[in-house]
Amino acid sequence: MRDQRSPTALARRTGGLNLQRTRAPETGRGGYDADARHAQALGHGPRIDAIPNDQIAPDAWSLVNTLRESAGAPPVDVMPEFMRVMAKHPPIFRRQMEMGNVLFNGRISPRERELAVLRISWLAGAPFEWGEHVVISKRCGVTAEEIERVTLGSSGAGWSEHDAAILRGVEELVADFAVSDETWRLLAKSWDEAQLIEFPMMVGQYLTTAFLLNSLKVPLGRGNAGLAQR
Template identity: 60%
Template sequence: MELKGYGDRLAARTAQVLGDGPKIAALDDSEMSGETRTLVDTIRLSAGAGTSAEVPEYMRTMVKHPALFRAQMELGTVLFKGQISPRERELAVLRIGWLAGAPYEWGEHVKISQRYGVTKEEIARVQQGSAAPGWSVHDGAILRGVEELLSDFAVSDATWDILAKTWNEAQMLEYPSMVGQYVVTAFIQNSFRARIAPENPGLVNY
């Protein structure tokens, strides 16, 4: 299948996804029980982040289903701290966020990816995809693998063989699951109309 992405209709997609606000209302700070705060702190600590009284709206939404939140965050943490290097992971996530027309995920990873060495020029190039000139063979294959997984739900032989020249077996095992996990995140955030924070540039203002 041809996967078009939303590059030619970013404003329309943003309006479609963010619409008139969240479908699942976040808990207020005052509605967060001690148990819920402990859950958030535990998850933050296991992900290597400090605890904080500030809990982002997205987390205050997901804690309404604690068992789901815990399983989702555990999987996210394993993959965030996984075998694939952070820069390589972020290239994949940016491509996913862009193709999935996911304002929240794209905007967050515009910031996160730069912490791990992805340049602004590369972020612009991710939008053009694997065929854009300038990628190394390996980086191009990371983007092409995402394109294949989001349209054909399998990595092709040609892409697999290129990735396997650089990656070991555990990294090859991790790759389709990692892409899948960030697709799940796009499904959630788009379907819930998760509101983006002012510092998140979304699809339009990055």
């Protein structure tokens, strides 16, 4: 009896759809104008008002400052506006902060993580996220030249094989929701299984954050120049 799970049987049931077809990733600079993207992602915002700083619950402060400590930043007594917006949905806010803390203390090195997050936020045209992570990435050893080169993607000249594979993996996940066999092979030359599991989860977490920031039109914080941040 023919295996109904075979590629031929599956293609017949899906009307001949080519399930091997992939969506080409953006490996270069991207196609949006930064000023226009700022107007779209930040203009006429915010869409949801933040909770006043003096009304933030103590447990929320603990979550935020624990995350900041993991990111190498000092504690604050004025909570960033984005977090005060997210605090309006306590269960999601808690899980978001907890996942952020897991990733900041994850198996992937801080420098590698920040290369990935910068590429995610650049491809997503996320001014707030890009600007914040330019600052974080410098604390994690990413150079100013590398930050600029992230905007050129995996096709930029000068990356090591592994760094290029990190950027390419982000590009593939954003475009096609999967890491290709070749990129997986390159990453697996340096990363263990736990790191390989962590990578797509990390990309999803920061892409989700870009969705939130751009959709809520959260204003840039002090010192954050958005997509112009270097």
